[in-house]
Amino acid sequence: MSDQMSDQQTVEPGSVPSAEAAATTLSPAAPEAPAAARATRRALRAVGRWTAAVLVFGGLGAGTALAITSAERGDVPGLATEGDGRWAYPKLSLPALPAGSPRPFTEANAAQIHHADLRELLLPAPARSTPDKELNGGWVKQERFLAEYRAEDRDELDQLLTDIPPRHIAARGWTMPDGTRARIYLLRFDSAGAVTDVQRELSIGVTMRWPLAGAEEVAFDTTWKSTRAVEGVASYVFTVKAPQGEEHLRQAYAVAGDTLALIVHERPGKAGAARIPFQQTVILQNQLLG
Structure with a gap:
């Protein structure tokens, strides 16, 4: 499609004119429309052509684009699209803030x-999921968060979170019909600087000093292209290196001001945890934190 679209039709020599053009040619006695009316009709036709073009390209893009590029901050769509593996999340809205809070x-x-209440910033479970009774969207103790890591690393990580303690930890988990287990933890600290210190100690984005249990060998997910798709939120997305064991795990950390998020998808079997619903989960959780 060219960058500019003509608002008048031209008839090449020897071509057959359109029915509208033929009618005009066969009716020379018809009064000529005022210039203002002709300009209005041309503008409407141009708008119609541009609208059709936008709808066509918008429809093509909706089937392949994963990141949200123009969502209103108070109304985040669930990104549910049939047939591409995405999960059917409910329509999301940001929670109300205390009066005067930015x-x-x-x-x-x-x-x-x-x-906002940290629990209200947790991504809700998608349709057809079975909620985790322990990780039900409420507060969890530090020990439950530490249980995600290897047993031999928990004492050191516990000491880190004692030296730089989170104010709150909220978590939600669920299981999908295909066996994928999803877990999200949100840790809120006293400041964004504290989150930066924890990020540095965990070596997030570098070597993963303390990997998750069952994910000793991880690598950056090179298919992740939305590192900073949400303003203010930085994401670090990993997947277990091949060959994987009996279960495949995907994990991501999101650094968002005073809050650190850990997102985990884990699925048994050779098929492993699917990439698209995992990245969808990361993006939507980032939207709520941004």
Whole structure:
């Protein structure tokens, strides 16, 4: 499609004119429309052509694009699309803030503090999932978060979170019909600087000093192209290196101001945890934190 679209039809020599053009040719006595009316009709035709083009390209893009590029911050879509493996998440909305409290990544909030209830920033479970009774969207103890890591590393990680303690830890988990187990933890600290310190100690984005249990050998997921798709939120997405064991695990950390998120998808069998619903989960959780 060219960059510019003509608002008038031209008839090449020897070609057959359209029915509209023929009618005009056969009716020379018809009064000529005022210039303003002709301009209005041309504008409407141009708008119609551009609208059709937008709809066509929008329809093509909707089948392949994963990242949200133009969602209103108060109304995040669930990204449910039949046939491409995405999960049917409910329509999402940001929670209300206390009166006078700014969003985390605005000019009025230089400290990047999340003032909303941390539990309300957790991504809800998708349709057809079975909720985890232990990780039900409420507060969890530090020991439950540490249980995600290898037993031999938990004491060191526990000491880190004692030296730089999170104010709260909220978590939600569920299991899908295909056996995929999903878990999300949100850790809120006193400041964004504290999150940066924890990130550095965990070596997130470098070598993964303390890997998750069952994920001793991980690598960056090179298919992840939305590292900073949400303003203010940085994501680090990993997958277990091949050959994988009896279960395949995908994990991601999201650094969002005073909050650190851990997102895990785990599935038994050779098929492993699917990439598309995992990245969908990461993007939607980032939207709620951004």
